[in-house]
Amino acid sequence: MEKLLKQSIGIDCAKDDFVASFGKYYENSEVKITATQTIKNDSQGFKKLEAFVRKNAEKQTPLFMVMEATGVYHEKLASYLYDKGYQVSVVLPQRAKAFMKTLKTKTVTDKESSKGLTVMGLEKKLDLWKKPDEIFNTLKQLTREREQVQKSLAQIKNQMHAEKTGAWPNSRSIQRMQFLQKIYNNQIKEIEKDIHAIIKSNPDLEERINHLITIPGIGLLTAVTVVAETNGFNMISNKKQLVSYAGYDVVEKTSGTSVRGKTHISHKGNRHIRKAMHMPALTAIRHTDHNKMLFIRLVSKHGIKMKGVVAVQRKLLILIYALWKKQENYDKSKVQPQKIEQPIMTALNELDHVRSLESVDSMQR
Numbered sequence: 001m002e003k004l005l006k007q008s009i010g011i012d013c014a015k016d017d018f019v020a021s022f023g024k025y026y027e028n029s030e031v032k033i034t035a036t037q038t039i040k041n042d043s044q045g046f047k048k049l050e051a052f053v054r055k056n057a058e059k060q061t062p063l064f065m066v067m068e069a070t071g072v073y074h075e076k077l078a079s080y081l082y083d084k085g086y087q088v089s090v091v092l093p094q095r096a097k098a099f100m101k102t103l104k105t106k107t108v109t110d111k112e113s114s115k116g117l118t119v120m121g122l123e124k125k126l127d128l129w130k131k132p133d134e135i136f137n138t139l140k141q142l143t144r145e146r147e148q149v150q151k152s153l154a155q156i157k158n159q160m161h162a163e164k165t166g167a168w169p170n171s172r173s174i175q176r177m178q179f180l181q182k183i184y185n186n187q188i189k190e191i192e193k194d195i196h197a198i199i200k201s202n203p204d205l206e207e208r209i210n211h212l213i214t215i216p217g218i219g220l221l222t223a224v225t226v227v228a229e230t231n232g233f234n235m236i237s238n239k240k241q242l243v244s245y246a247g248y249d250v251v252e253k254t255s256g257t258s259v260r261g262k263t264h265i266s267h268k269g270n271r272h273i274r275k276a277m278h279m280p281a282l283t284a285i286r287h288t289d290h291n292k293m294l295f296i297r298l299v300s301k302h303g304i305k306m307k308g309v310v311a312v313q314r315k316l317l318i319l320i321y322a323l324w325k326k327q328e329n330y331d332k333s334k335v336q337p338q339k340i341e342q343p344i345m346t347a348l349n350e351l352d353h354v355r356s357l358e359s360v361d362s363m364q365r
Contacts, residue, residue, distance in 0.1 A: 002026040004061050009053065010117025011067040012110045013074040017041050018067075019110045020049055022056040023118035031122055033115050041073065046080045064089060066121035068096045068113070082131045089126035094268055096120065132231045135202060139195065139228035143221070144272060146191045153184040195224060211323050214330040217284035217291075217316065225276040226320055233325070239318045246273040248314040265310060277313040285312055 006025040011018050022035040035056050039045040057063050065081050065088045067074050074090065081088050100108075100116045120126070132140075160177040163169050199206050199220075212223035227233070236242045243249050247269025267274075284291040285308075294315065295308035302308075323330060 002028045002030065004058060006122055007057050007061050007063040008118050008121030009063070009065050010114045010119070010121060011049075011065060011074075011077065012114040012117065013041060013067055013070050013077060014110065015041065015073055017045070018073075018077065019114040020052060021111070021114040021118045022052070023115075023122050025122040031119055033118060036111060036114065038110075041077065043080075046077060049077075049081075050084070063087065064121045064126070066091065066117045066126065068093055068117060078129060079131055082129065088129045089121065090129040091117070091120065091126065092268075099124070127235070130231070130235055133234070135198060135205065136228050136231045139198060139224055142191055142195050142198075143225045143228055143276075146188060146195075146221075147272065147275070149184055149187045149191065153181065153188070156180050156184065192221070195221070199224070208324060208327060211327060211329050212320055215316065215319055215323065216288045216330070217280035217282075218320065219280070222276050222280050223320065226273055226317065227324070229270050229273050229276075233321060236321065239321060242317065242321050243314060245269050246277075246314075246317060247271065248274070248310065248317070273317065274313065277317055278309070280316055281309050281312040284316060285309070291315065 003026065004024055005027055008023050008025070010021045010023070017038055018041050019036065019038050021033055023031060023033045025031055035052070037048075037052055039048050039052070053063070063086070065086050067078060067088070067090055069090050069092055078088055078090055096113075096117060099120045100113070103116055103119065105112050105116070156177055160174060160181070163174055163177065199209055209220065209223050209227070212218055212227075213220055230236055230242070230245065233242070236245065240249075244266075247265060247267045249266050249269070250263050251266045252263045281291075285295045286292070291312045295312055298308040298311050299305055319330070
């Protein structure tokens with residue numbers, strides 16, 4: 001009989017239950033799915049999953065739990081398994097979907113998805129999931145709540161503007177909108193107060209955050225958002241991984257001599273980080289020479305302003321990561337100046353465009 005090398009349980013989570021499939025990988029590269037079971041997604045169901053493991057798994061062979069990041073439905077189970085000492089991997093939906101396309105199955109059901117995750121755990125070397133630190137998880141919840149309230153505030157401001165400038169404005173409607181605007185502003189203040197209180201309660205975190213806000217353009221809320229979304233960079237081992245996690249990695253599509261697609265960032269990463277880095281990048285372009293030069297050089301090369309802005313966002317994010325790891329302040333003297341190979345009038349025109357971007361963004365906010 002062929003030697004068993006690896007075991008995997010693929011878990012497809014839903015709100016009320018989850019489907020678990022058990023699989024084995026042998027020395028001759030054979031993959032076998034030996035059992036599948038639907039279990040309630042609650043504390044009792046978690047214990048049934050452990051019984052499912054004991055019934056099917058061999059103790060001496062490595063076992064991996066693989067699940068898809070389905071909103072928040074997987075979080076309790078992932079935390080439970082992590083605390084119990086299991087090796088857990090949480091994969092992004094896009095990656096799971098792309099792997100499923102390589103399999104022979106044509107149907108898409110919870111059971112088949114579970115089997116696909118099982119095979120993925122057996123054939124691929126996946127990164128292990130780490131349980132988020134409580135303080136970073138709380139900060140992430142608060143920064144996302146603030147982002148959502150700000151979005152609602154912007155919407156109500158736009159509605160109120162439309163109502164006021166219309167031919168027949170309704171004073172009662174405007175009054176209700178003003179009331180909502182006041183509520184949203186108060187909510188934002190309360191959320192920011194909670195964020196400051198959490199940071200103050202942890203001296204080590206406060207010191208590290210203070211290092212980050214020495215970077216020109218980076219404010220406290222931006223620093224907190226990046227740190228919270230990356231769980232204090234606990235799962236980031238290098239800047240390339242960070243760039244990919246945030247969705248700043250470059251995608252290129254070329255084939256033979258006929259296909260020459262435009263390069264662009266993947267956008268398949270954490271959108272909250274990218275959104276948080278937008279305004280700091282515009283500020284950095286305006287007030288720091290090296291970021292201004294980077295922006296101008298890229299715009300002169302590609303003719304696309306947003307490419308220059310995104311490049312500065314990426315640069316600032318990497319700088320945040322470096323200062324977090326080194327636990328030191330931003331040092332302007334270490335920045336290498338770059339030469340501008342562009343006429344001064346063109347450069348000034350590009351800077352005027354950046355200022356217009358700032359004003360448009362502020363109006364939208």
